[in-house]
Amino acid sequence: MVSEASASSPEIRLSGLEQRYRTEAGGEVLALTGIDLSIRRGEFVVLIGPSGCGKTTMLRIMAGLIRPTSGTVEIAGRPLWKGGARDDSAVQELGVAFQEANLFPWMRIEENIALPLKLRGVPKAKRLERARALTELVGIKGFERRWPRELSGGMRQRAAIARALSLDPHILLMDEPFGALDAMTRDRMNVELQRIWMMQGCTVVLVTHSISEAVFLADRIVLLSPRPGRMDTIIDVPFPRPRDGDSATRPEFQAIVRDLRKRLDAMS
Amino acid sequence: MKRHVHLVATPLILAALVLLWWGYVRAFEVSPLILPSPASVGASIVDLLQSPRTWNHIWYTLYETIAGFLIAVVVGIGLGALLGKTPWLERTLNPLIVGLQVMPKIALVPLFVVWFGFGPTSKVVMAAVLAFFPVMTNTIIGIKSVERGHRDVMTSLNASRWQSLREVELPASLPFILTGMEVGIVLAIIGAIVGEYLGGSNGLGYMAVAALNAFDVPGMFAVIIILTVIGFLLYALVVMLRRFVTPWHESVLITRET
Ligand SMILES: Nc1ncnc2c1ncn2[C@@H]1O[C@H](COP(=O)(O)OP(=O)(O)OP(=O)(O)O)[C@@H](O)[C@H]1O
Ligand SMILES: [Mg+2]
Numbered sequence: 001m002v003s004e005a006s007a008s009s010p011e012i013r014l015s016g017l018e019q020r021y022r023t024e025a026g027g028e029v030l031a032l033t034g035i036d037l038s039i040r041r042g043e044f045v046v047l048i049g050p051s052g053c054g055k056t057t058m059l060r061i062m063a064g065l066i067r068p069t070s071g072t073v074e075i076a077g078r079p080l081w082k083g084g085a086r087d088d089s090a091v092q093e094l095g096v097a098f099q100e101a102n103l104f105p106w107m108r109i110e111e112n113i114a115l116p117l118k119l120r121g122v123p124k125a126k127r128l129e130r131a132r133a134l135t136e137l138v139g140i141k142g143f144e145r146r147w148p149r150e151l152s153g154g155m156r157q158r159a160a161i162a163r164a165l166s167l168d169p170h171i172l173l174m175d176e177p178f179g180a181l182d183a184m185t186r187d188r189m190n191v192e193l194q195r196i197w198m199m200q201g202c203t204v205v206l207v208t209h210s211i212s213e214a215v216f217l218a219d220r221i222v223l224l225s226p227r228p229g230r231m232d233t234i235i236d237v238p239f240p241r242p243r244d245g246d247s248a249t250r251p252e253f254q255a256i257v258r259d260l261r262k263r264l265d266a267m268s
Numbered sequence: 269m270k271r272h273v274h275l276v277a278t279p280l281i282l283a284a285l286v287l288l289w290w291g292y293v294r295a296f297e298v299s300p301l302i303l304p305s306p307a308s309v310g311a312s313i314v315d316l317l318q319s320p321r322t323w324n325h326i327w328y329t330l331y332e333t334i335a336g337f338l339i340a341v342v343v344g345i346g347l348g349a350l351l352g353k354t355p356w357l358e359r360t361l362n363p364l365i366v367g368l369q370v371m372p373k374i375a376l377v378p379l380f381v382v383w384f385g386f387g388p389t390s391k392v393v394m395a396a397v398l399a400f401f402p403v404m405t406n407t408i409i410g411i412k413s414v415e416r417g418h419r420d421v422m423t424s425l426n427a428s429r430w431q432s433l434r435e436v437e438l439p440a441s442l443p444f445i446l447t448g449m450e451v452g453i454v455l456a457i458i459g460a461i462v463g464e465y466l467g468g469s470n471g472l473g474y475m476a477v478a479a480l481n482a483f484d485v486p487g488m489f490a491v492i493i494i495l496t497v498i499g500f501l502l503y504a505l506v507v508m509l510r511r512f513v514t515p516w517h518e519s520v521l522i523t524r525e526t
Contacts, residue, residue: 064424065424092426098417102417104439106516119435149518
């Protein structure tokens with residue numbers, strides 16, 4: 001993985017990205033346009049913006065789930081799409097946590113979490129051991145043998161995060177991963193996520209609607225504006241790591257929160 | 269309380285129907301050649317069940333039904349999975365499939381007798397042909413109705429086609445496949461019986477015809493009732509399978525809504 005190209009080039013590079021969706025009625029929606037963004041290896045980038053501005057679309061493009069209408073996506077210096085087909089080796093080291101948990105109802109929680117390992121041929125005992133460690137990490141220990149329908153929405157989301165983490169991904173893409181959690185758990189998960197990220201040195205792109213979550217976690221915040229979705233502002237968040245509850249009370253932190261809120265209010 | 273009403277009501281309704289039958293036969297003095305009384309049919313059932321020959325016939329019919337059904341399930345799921353995963357192939361073969369489905373397949377029995385002889389094989393084939401279609405079409409529907417979010421997970425994990433089929437598409441289809449199997453087992457019995465009606469000298473279908481030819485109308489009714497009980501048991505077995513195969517599914521919790 002560590003070649004000359006990947007050492008010097010950004011982990012994710014989006015250039016001239018545009019995404020149109022065909023609607024049922026035969027029309028077209030311009031969901032994203034003019035996206036140019038380079039994400040460094042190991043960087044923590046947060047996407048924020050009003051509902052419908054194309055955050056999920058942007059994440060799905062980075063995950064290689066949709067091919068952009070125009071523009072290019074490069075992962076570690078290599079184009080993600082080559083002549084109509086996805087370069088599967090580029091998405092090898094990818095962890096994705098979707099907006100919906102998307103757990104498989106026919107697998108127990110531990111099997112859901114261990115599925116990425118199963119697909120890569122990790123022996124059963126080993127992958128279940130890893131799943132148990134992950135349930136502890138995301139705070140759903142004791143629920144390993146349950147069916148997804150027996151868990152609350154927030155617990156299901158945490159299981160989905162555990163699944164995204166199971167491969168120790170180089171790139172972690174998360175779409176409102178903590179949307180269904182109460183404020184307390186959410187704060188704890190933010191601290192946890194920061195810890196995991198610092199430990200593993202992975203690159204994270206996270207979508208959220210919470211301004212304070214964005215400022216707490218991000219190295220850089222990308223603010224998107226709607227109709228059509230485009231990049232409005234990029235805000236650097238230079239506070240030292242690890243950040244904690246105290247960081248959030250500092251005036252510089254509050255200043256960024258206020259600025260972001262003003263910009264978001266101006267959009268709606 | 270209301271949940272258990274059926275435990276009393278069902279036997280009561282059954283008893284009422286038998287009573288009605290008995291009353292009708294008595295009141296209008298119906299000839300036993302047209303509609304025998306419940307008592308004579310009951311006696312006939314007891315008689316038949318004591319004879320080892322009857323059990324021989326029962327095993328025959330059971331074997332044909334179950335063998336045909338199993339073939340239908342294996343081939344139906346296999347072909348259904350192939351067609352469900354290959355949309356162009358399904359579109360191409362669709363007119364053919366619909367045509368075969370609409371065709372009155374019972375009419376093929378004489379042909380199968382010519383091809384496969386008077387033995388059990390022609391009946392197994394008939395049972396399999398009838399049970400196959402609901403299993404296959406339900407498998408196709410099941411595979412096509414996999415949620416987009418679930419497909420996305422497998423795509424983002426870079427799963428192969430085979431891995432997606434094994435881990436996601438087939439399990440997601442199981443509730444649909446089981447519905448197809450519930451229809452299929454009933455059709456398999458019909459296939460086996462009709463096959464026995466029209467050719468050969470074994471099985472309950474043959475027994476029914478033989479009884480009628482001997483003007484043993486109570487005997488024929490007795491065979492039909494034995495058949496009904498067997499059909500009921502096989503159907504119940506397939507329905508019970510749901511509990512074991514899809515314990516995760518809502519239909520297992522909210523019992524029998526599908
Ligand atoms: N599959 C699709 N077909 C048609 N239009 C789509 C599709 N997916 C998204 N869109 C449209 O593209 C735009 C952006 O959608 P997207 O889901 O990326 O927004 P989002 O920023 O993630 O919103 P939210 O914060 O509510 O999750 C919306 O106008 C949406 O209606
Ligand atoms: Mg979204």
